[in-house]
Amino acid sequence: MSSRERILGRVRRALADVPAAERQDDTPYKQAVPRDYVRVHGDRSVAETVDLLAENLADYRAIVHRCTAGDLSVTIAGMLAARGAKTVLVPPGLDAKWLSAAEAERVPDLAGSTPDELDRVDSVVTACAVAVAETGTIVLDGSPDQGRRRITLVPDHHICVVRVPEQVVSSVPQALERLDPARPLTWISGPSATSDIELDRVEGVHGPRTLEVVLVDGQESADVSS
Structure with missing residues (x-):
């Protein structure tokens, strides 16, 4: 047994x-x-919900960018260039157009990659499953456009793309309704950080030291706060 x-x-x-x-x-x-708890705190429009997400992401020390779908490839290329990234880790299902303007060498997400190999990669770009405005949290579920969990834990720089408004919800209960509990869920609220007994903050201990989030405006959809 x-x-x-x-x-x-x-x-x-x-x-x-x-x-x-x-x-x-x-x-x-x-x-x-019993699940009779409050699902959403307040009545917000789509724009207000997205603004709240951006505010809370920044409060967790993530770097937030906003652009249109047409400007996404140029935005990501600029972020990689500003970082001085020569290599970028790419999940197998990531939209190739997102990196069409980037000059960094693409590194595939391979099962056989060692931690040392992943640590030598400058940046990683992924999509996400859902983003929670009230908590400033991004959730990855291991889908093809997000890759294996470890590729967002070892490299020091993570760029995560959130499609607005369809991937943004107001609350955690709303996020859970969209997620499959059988999948490997990673909940991210800002860059990896920890504090010692004297409350000295150290970033990059359990994951990326720098998290950049791109909120990409897409087509209008139903109010995400409902």
């Missing part, structure tokens, strides 16, 4: 006496959870 099987067995035994009325539908050992 594996460790996983032993742990799950203990959980099942511990939950064996949960009354049937407290179980969710017909799923054994899963207690129903």
